[in-house]
Amino acid sequence: MKIVVCMKQVPDTETKVRIGPDGKTIDPTDVNYVVNPYDEYAVEEALKIKEEKGDGEVTILTLGPDRAIKAIRTALAMGADKAIHLKTDDKYLDSYAVAAALAHELKDMEYDLILTGKQAVDDDAAQIGARLGALLDIPCATVVTKLTIEDSTFTANREVEGGVEIVEGSLPAVITAQKGLNEPRYASLKGIMMAKRKPLEEKEPQLDEEKLEILKMEYPPERKGGRIVGKGPEAVPELVRLLHEEAKVI
């Protein structure tokens, strides 16, 4: 079984991101970059499938700048067999261009399964998995919390509003991972030492023209101060009404 995991490096969710001087990009100084958390589930699932089947190969496919090497090494240390790094400069690429570049590369690769996170936590676009399915003309199941692989088919539990949808499809396919799919392992220290010896191919991506352009980035509006509705038990009905009608939290 040949599995490709499309993985992105993103700023750590703990990082306070600042907008760069051009007003369109994120200032990379002091940002700690990590493997996109949803992609970690994808890597873990790929490793689990390989272990269960007893054979196979897990390849990491990452598009990104030089610094993305750290994320790639982490995935190799977790147990992936090899990696392809499509190197870009640190410039923003829209989801169309990213998916197209990955698809160009995938067309020259052998694969039975493509795994990726349901979205990247930096731009939250949640487009890559679905676009890859379309560009490669293969089935795509998104937001998957359980995955079973048979010889040439898969069954996936998808998280949908208020419940679970169970779908089946043929392989090869694209699966996008949701939290709950598994519990990603830590890279072992031995794995980290071995990661450097695993094959890593660096390539120029084939970049198509983008279809979106970022005009401007803005910080979220400052939070408004609190309001005191009243005092004592008499204030409760009014508080409940406001929580229900205005804040819409109950």
Add this chain to the structure above:
Amino acid sequence: MAKFQAADFLNFDRLLSEEEILVRETVRDWVDARILPVIQEHYENGTFPMHLIPEMGELGLLGANLHGYGAAGLNNVAYGLAMQELERGDSGIRSFASVQGALVMYPILTYGSEKQRKRYLPKLAGGEWIGCYGLTEPDFGSNPGGMRTTAVDDGDSYVLNGTKMWITNGSIADVAVVWAKLDGTVNGFLVEKGTPGFETTLIQHKLSLRASVTSELIFNDCRIPKENRLPEAKGLKYPLSCLTQARYSIAWGAIGSGMACYDEALQYAKSRVQFDRPIAGYQLTQEKLVKMLTEITKMQFMTLQLGRLKDKGLAKYYQVSMAKQNNVYQALEIARTARDILGANGIVGDYQAMRHAANLESVKTYEGTHDIHTLIVGENITGISAFTPERRSS
């Protein structure tokens, strides 16, 4: 608790390799996720988080700088950074790893027979088995050469008699490395749990290093097979060589405690308002914080150099002594100062500083006390041993 922010004032990370950083980040994440949420409760209850031992094995934290037999094979800097992160969690966790790796696996690997290595090392590296190291006795701490525990050659076995005191992991160990005198010479023996004549008692009511098991080992005509002697370790210098390994891990560990306390104090000082401004805005508090950070920075570079020397086989025991002594002393000062900055909050378990401070009191004493390390370095630079005073002629 806010997420830990590691101090790196002088771009220390620039001197590290990609792997060394990745090892540190991995252990850091593991400590954040697995140790910090449970450590206070274990500390209060005086228990070791036993459920984490297999995970430590899986991660490769046990004997991580040793090569072969299931050990991770890290270089000494990556290993040190891992120990730093463990002690950032708690000195008891790092102590567990130091004892298992430096005091149990190291002598078996270095002075053991092939049969002993094969029997013990993979299980110890994987966290399936726990080891302990018995050198100290009730009457012989700083002066282990005076030990009274004996081994007597009796046909196809050795018979051990004596008592070992203050033994980390003693009551939970599957195998004990025990140092005893055979015909007047110190030798190392492997004693397995359940051997008749070998008993342990837990030392209770500790006020320091509470999340760590400390025990007394009692040998009463304890008969072990001859093949359980470490064949290559005859003389006091062999147990001392193990201590050099463990002291190296302590030097790094102390940086971790210091970093945890500094980070906690800094974050607290910036948000705690008194007299209408954050206490971090007062000169006295700033002086404390600056002193803490300066000492952490000095420790980082000294200990890194020690690690690089160790990787080249050039680190000397007296250099390790200087680092162990200095780092533990400074970490303890940092922990106490952090406790001070936290005010009353500093004395409760919601904050870490006082737990680290209490732990570091043990760390200052074990593996050679602060004073003993002074004497080791002192002897090296003067050429005169001050361990035993010259007797005055009346």
